[in-house]
Structures are given as structure tokens and as C-alpha cells.
Amino acid sequence: MGRRVKWLTRRVDLGEIDAEIDKCRARGDVRYLNKLTAIRMLALGYERKPVLDAVRISERTLLRWVEQWNLGGFKGLKPGKGAGRPPKLSEEELKELDEDLAKSPRESGYDYDLWATKLVLFHVEKKFSVSYHKNSLYKLLRTIDSQNLPFF
Structure with a gap:
């Protein structure tokens, strides 16, 4: 032994x-x-x-x-906080974005009826002063379990 x-x-x-x-x-x-x-x-x-x-x-x-x-x-x-880049948007900002996407773009001051990817990217940059790539936008919206995904 x-x-x-x-x-x-x-x-x-x-x-x-x-x-x-x-x-x-x-x-x-x-x-x-x-x-x-x-x-x-x-x-x-x-x-x-x-x-x-x-x-x-x-x-x-x-x-x-x-x-x-x-x-x-x-x-x-105990596992510590994971390494990596901190998120660009806070939890509150993500919640606010999800609420914005639940409304029509017209309610947010745009001349469109549906949220398109480019419009969401523009909205995020305008409102939160943060830019995302379109692929990152979908990942972001999935992390908050958004039911309000852009149509294209």
C-alpha cells in the first residue's frame, strides 16, 4: 500500500x-x-x-x-469572480434596454415600426454611449433573456 x-x-x-x-x-x-x-x-x-x-x-x-x-x-x-472584460452595460441599463425594446421604435422617437438590428445598435449607442457589433448584440440580448429580439 x-x-x-x-x-x-x-x-x-x-x-x-x-x-x-x-x-x-x-x-x-x-x-x-x-x-x-x-x-x-x-x-x-x-x-x-x-x-x-x-x-x-x-x-x-x-x-x-x-x-x-x-x-x-x-x-x-470558493470560486472567485471570473476573469474577463467587464460588461459595457450595467444590469439596470440592460433592464432599461429590454423595456425599450418591448415598446415600438416609434415610442422611442424613431420613424420605424419594427426594431431592426441596426436600429437597436443605433439606439444603444445613442442612449448609453456604448457601441456593439451586431453579433455581440444578439449575445447580449440572449444573456438578459430578452423576448424582444430585433427582426433582422
Whole structure:
């Protein structure tokens, strides 16, 4: 039998970890659940290989998770805010745009009966001082689940 892994330098309270695992299952947060499961298995004395197989990760990922646990405990394991460019429009502005698109273009001061892609792009730039490419506009409207998509 291989050697026992003794990587965890931070104390692991199995009761706390089990409670956190239950919360993850209820939320459907698989990523955080896998991290907690790996830490729990290591705390119980499992070797690396069974842990890697159970949560289907690489050894490098396991090492990173252990380091995150040792440095920050539960907070260290929780996923942070994703990287990337911040959105051009705030949540309130997106809601406002969706409300605008629910009205006819005439109600917003345009001489058209239907929202066309170019008109929506113009409206967004005029009202919010932000420009989008037409492909990005559709992605944007899908993120807010808009039922008010332009017709062409």
C-alpha cells in the first residue's frame, strides 16, 4: 500500500465540510462540490490516485486545490469572480434596454415600426454611449433573456 498523503496543513472539520457539501448539492454547484470532496477524501486519508479518479482532475489541479484550502479554507476554495472584460452595460441599463425594446421604435422617437438590428445598435449607442457589433448584440440580448429580439 502506498504512503498516506499528509498535504493538508489546515485543520479539516468533517462536520463542517459535510454541511458545505450538502449546500453545494442543493445549489447544484458541481465545481465547488468537487473541491470539497477532494479535500474531504484527503482528510480521511485517501491517497492521491483515488481522489484524482473520484473527482476526475489532474494532479496539478489537486495540488492547487490543496494549496487554496491550506491558505484560505472554505473561502480559498470558493470560486472567485471570473476573469474577463467587464460588461459595457450595467444590469439596470440592460433592464432599461429590454423595456425599450418591448415598446415600438416609434415610442422611442424613431420613424420605424419594427426594431431592426441596426436600429437597436443605433439606439444603444445613442442612449448609453456604448457601441456593439451586431453579433455581440444578439449575445447580449440572449444573456438578459430578452423576448424582444430585433427582426433582422
